Amino acid sequence: MKVGIFQFNGCDKCFAESLLLGGGHEVERVSVPASWKGGKLDVAVITGYLLPKDKSALDKIAASSGKMIAYGSCATTGGVFGLAYQRGNDIHPLSTLVPKEILNVDGCLGEVEELEAALWGKIPNDKSKLCEACSRHSTCQYLDDVVRQLEIEDGDEVCFNNKGFLCSGYVARSCKENCVGSGTPCRGCKPSIKDPSFRMLGMFATLMANVEVATEATGKGGTDKLADAPDALTRSVPDVSGSLFRFSLPASRLPLGKAPSAGNVLSDVFIGRPIEELPLITGLLGGLKSISFTLDVVEAYENGAGLAVSEKTKALRRELLALEKDLQAAVAKGNKEAYKAATSAIRKVAGNMNLSNVYFGGFKVPIQGYDDTTDYRSHVFEIKAGKYASGSVVYEIDSSGLVIAFTRKEE
Amino acid sequence: MVESKKRGCDIPRDRHDHNIVVFACNECGQGAFNTAGVARMMYDASVTIVPVQCSGMISPAMIMDALAEGADAVGCIGCCFGACHFVNGNFLNMHRVKMMKKLFLEMGYSDQIINHYTARAAEGETAVGDVEDILERLERAEKEGGTFKQ
Numbered sequence: 001m002k003v004g005i006f007q008f009n010g011c012d013k014c015f016a017e018s019l020l021l022g023g024g025h026e027v028e029r030v031s032v033p034a035s036w037k038g039g040k041l042d043v044a045v046i047t048g049y050l051l052p053k054d055k056s057a058l059d060k061i062a063a064s065s066g067k068m069i070a071y072g073s074c075a076t077t078g079g080v081f082g083l084a085y086q087r088g089n090d091i092h093p094l095s096t097l098v099p100k101e102i103l104n105v106d107g108c109l110g111e112v113e114e115l116e117a118a119l120w121g122k123i124p125n126d127k128s129k130l131c132e133a134c135s136r137h138s139t140c141q142y143l144d145d146v147v148r149q150l151e152i153e154d155g156d157e158v159c160f161n162n163k164g165f166l167c168s169g170y171v172a173r174s175c176k177e178n179c180v181g182s183g184t185p186c187r188g189c190k191p192s193i194k195d196p197s198f199r200m201l202g203m204f205a206t207l208m209a210n211v212e213v214a215t216e217a218t219g220k221g222g223t224d225k226l227a228d229a230p231d232a233l234t235r236s237v238p239d240v241s242g243s244l245f246r247f248s249l250p251a252s253r254l255p256l257g258k259a260p261s262a263g264n265v266l267s268d269v270f271i272g273r274p275i276e277e278l279p280l281i282t283g284l285l286g287g288l289k290s291i292s293f294t295l296d297v298v299e300a301y302e303n304g305a306g307l308a309v310s311e312k313t314k315a316l317r318r319e320l321l322a323l324e325k326d327l328q329a330a331v332a333k334g335n336k337e338a339y340k341a342a343t344s345a346i347r348k349v350a351g352n353m354n355l356s357n358v359y360f361g362g363f364k365v366p367i368q369g370y371d372d373t374t375d376y377r378s379h380v381f382e383i384k385a386g387k388y389a390s391g392s393v394v395y396e397i398d399s400s401g402l403v404i405a406f407t408r409k410e411e
Numbered sequence: 412m413v414e415s416k417k418r419g420c421d422i423p424r425d426r427h428d429h430n431i432v433v434f435a436c437n438e439c440g441q442g443a444f445n446t447a448g449v450a451r452m453m454y455d456a457s458v459t460i461v462p463v464q465c466s467g468m469i470s471p472a473m474i475m476d477a478l479a480e481g482a483d484a485v486g487c488i489g490c491c492f493g494a495c496h497f498v499n500g501n502f503l504n505m506h507r508v509k510m511m512k513k514l515f516l517e518m519g520y521s522d523q524i525i526n527h528y529t530a531r532a533a534e535g536e537t538a539v540g541d542v543e544d545i546l547e548r549l550e551r552a553e554k555e556g557g558t559f560k561q
Contacts, residue, residue, distance in 0.1 A: 086518055198471040201514070205471075205507040213505050215492075218528065221540025223491060226505050226512075226527045233509050240514040253479040255559050258519030272517065 001119060002026045004041040005071075006033040006061060008048035009265075010081045011287030013109050013353065014072035015047045016331045019339050020112045025119070029334075033057040041065040043119050047110075049074040049081040050092050062098045069103045069118050070094040072110035073189045078250030079108060080284045084268035085249045086241050086257035091265075093251045108189040108247060108284050109353050111176050130186055131159075133174035138162055142209040146236035148276055148401070160185040161207060166243050170203050171196040182351030183364035184280065189247050197245045197252050204237075204244070211236055238400055242273045262405070270406035275301065275383060275397050276360075283355030288331060291324040291346070292391065293408070294355050300390035301360055305381065312375035313362045320349055320358070429457040431545055432477040433486045435530075435538075436466045438496045440488035442532025450535045454542045465489070466527070467500020471507050474525060478559055484524045484549040488541055491529045501529060521557025523548035 003025045007015040012031075021027060030036050034057045044065035050058070062068060070093070073079035078091045085091050095102045105114045105124055114124040131138075138159040147164035160167035160180070168188025169180065175190050193199060214231035215224045237243055245252055261268055266285075273281060278297050286293035295317055302309055323346050330338035343353060349367055351357030357364050360381055366373045383401035387394070396405040435441045441462055447454065461477075463469055466489030477485050487508060489501030505527045512522035526548065530537040552558050 195472045195475070198475050201510055202470045202472065202507050205510045206503050208506050209499065209503055211506070213502070213509050215505070218540055218544055220543055221530075221534065221537035223529045223531060223537045223540070225529065225541070225544065226508055228512075228522065231509070233506060234513045237510065237513070239517070240510055241517045244514075253475055254514075254518055255520070259517065260519075 002028070002040065002042045003045060003119060004028045004030060004036075004039075004043070004061070004065065005045045006036070006047065006057075007031045008033060008046065008050055008054055008057075008075070010049040010074055010079070011285045011290070012048070013287050013290070014074070016288060016327075016339070017109055017112050017353075018045065018047070018071065018115065019331065019334060019336055021119075022116055033061065036060070038064055043067045043069060045069045045071045045115065045119075046075045046094050047071045049079055050094060050097055052090055052092065052097075055097055058094070058098050062100050067103065067121070068094070068098060068100055069105060069115065071105045071115050071118075073106055073108040073247045076104040076106050076251075077191075077248040079189075079247055080281060081265060081269060082247065082250040083242060083245070083273075083281075084265045085254075087259045087261040087268040087271070088257055089261070089265050089268055090256055091250045106173075106190045107175055107177070108187070109177060113176075128174045129192055130169040130172045130174045130180070134159075134169060134180055136160065136180070143207050144210045145232075146208060146211065148238070148274060161204065166204055166237065168196070168200050168244070168246075171200045177352040177354055177356070179352065179354065179356040181365075182356035184351075184356040187246055187280070187284070187354070188244075191248070195252075197248050201240070201244050205233075208233060208236065238402060239272055239274055239277070242277060266408055267406045270395065270403050273403050275401045275403065278395075278403070279358055279360065280354070280356065283350075283358065288328050289324070290353075290355060291320050291350070291358075293393070294358055295321065296391035296393040297395070298358065298360055300388040300393055300395065301381075303390060304386060304388040305384045307361050307381055309361060310375050312370075312372075316349055316363065316367070316370075316376055317358075320346065323349075429455075429483045429546070429549060430481055431455070431458045431484050431486065431542075431549070432461060432482040433458050433488060433542070433545070434461050434463050434466065434469045434473070435488045436490060436500070437462065437464050439490040439494065439530045439532045440466065440538070443488070443530035443535055443538035445535075446533060447535030447538050452535045452539050454539045455546055458542055458545075465495065465497040465500040466504045467495070467497055469504050469507075471511050474508075474511065478524070483558060483560065484545055484552070486525070486541060486545040487527045488530050488538065489527065491531060501527070515557075519557075520559065521552035521555050523552040523555075524558055 070076045139162040167185030169186035173190040212232040214227040216227040282294040327342040385399040387396045392409045508527045528541040
């Protein structure tokens with residue numbers, strides 16, 4: 001089978017993961033689709049987020065390929081870069097740009113096993129539910145308050161949502177990345193139902209029944225209505241679009257956002273997000289530089305806010321940075337075995353390729369092979385407004401912990 | 412804008428020619444509209460009432476369906492506080508609508524195009540007042556340029 005793999009905009013993690021495709025295919029890897037010379041393909045695999053300017057390249061690919069597969073959340077629903085849709089960046093899912101039947105392989109990172117199956121025309125199994133696979137159990141109680149992820153997870157086996165963390169597991173499929181296994185509520189990159197974000201919004205808002213909501217008299221006819229004033233409910237979830245529409249904003253049926261833009265997609269992704277979400281987002285979209293990017297963001301805040309970090313944490317982070325170099329070298333050479341070795345070593349320390357275990361102050365869950373967890377597990381911190389910088393990253397947060405400016409210098 | 416033919420009837424449109432969807436609960440919401448009708452009270456003809464068992468069953472996905480299919484504004488009408496026939500359905504929907512309002516504001520749109528109201532089945536003017544409020548808010552949102560239609 002002749003397969004073309006095309007990397008459009010954004011992070012190149014899925015493009016790199018497609019190295020692991022099994023043998024028996026004649027694979028053409030194209031990292032600059034606009035200058036692709038063309039040719040007949042059985043299957044075209046599209047990765048990365050898509051803008052209207054990519055339409056001509058996509059049309060050319062569509063005309064010369066039999067089947068088209070969107071691989072990874074960026075191509076299927078806009079992905080984490082799709083958060084910039086809030087600020088007027090017209091990011092599209094592949095299915096709205098190409099008038100052709102598209103097979104979607106969701107996930108951030110997209111699973112290469114599902115891609116392999118999709119090449120043979122198999123639709124990814126959408127029957128698996130994360131809640132069925134998750135070891136935590138629900139308490140079926142309304143929440144009194146919502147917890148922003150600023151405290152260490154105490155490791156008991158109660159459902160994240162029942163503890164007040166917003167976990168998208170209700171509307172997601174179980175996956176290889178398994179963020180819940182790294183002390184991180186599910187990000188929701190593999191939806192199990194149609195319209196996952198609005199349904200999760202409904203579910204979580206229902207759970208918040210005991211959180212106070214402001215009402216006022218209508219003044220007409222003498223009954224009550226919902227008030228416009230901010231209340232405990234809106235303070236509980238400071239960033240609804242980022243927490244619930246993390247991967248699906250462009251595919252959510254909301255019109256193109258009109259919030260003010262900072263001028264580039266990367267900054268627009270980050271502005272308005274709470275500080276505790278930053279390392280999780282950088283882990284998702286940093287591509288082959290995600291480790292250094294994430295550590296820059298984490299260390300900027302640690303240094304600026306005066307958070308103490310243990311020696312063991314520093315050593316583990318240095319280990320991760322060395323592994324990132326190995327990963328980049330493996331991908332540059334197209335070496336499948338080296339890529340496998342590097343990713344499994346990263347998964348061991350950072351939990352998964354989205355670096356769910358990397359956090360402010362240390363790591364969230366015990367790392368296999370290291371007994372004394374107190375050496376590297378600590379990340380309770382308070383929000384301190386201010387400007388933080390480290391390495392290539394400069395950002396500023398306000399007193400409620402929301403990012404108001406974000407820039408990253410590209411090397 | 413949804414054509415009146417698509418709605419299966421030929422209702423004369425009012426001067427604004429708006430398209431407003433109102434989800435009204437089986438008990439107080441629809442009851443108040445019925446009472447308003449019996450008392451020959453007038454309310455805007457651009458309102459389409461969607462009957463639901465309880466306002467607690469109105470999901471954000473349903474509200475988005477309405478907005479994405481051409482509604483200018485959506486109102487949800489449930490029972491008065493403490494009077495919900497399904498314990499607390501009206502409160503649950505208020506929480507959802509409030510979160511959606513915050514989402515719309517974050518996206519740079521107006522939060523005035525959706526709201527949750529309460530009504531009393533025995534008093535038609537409560538439903539009529541709610542419709543008036545929906546229209547007033549919609550006009551405010553249009554002035555600000557915050558509706559979904561450009």
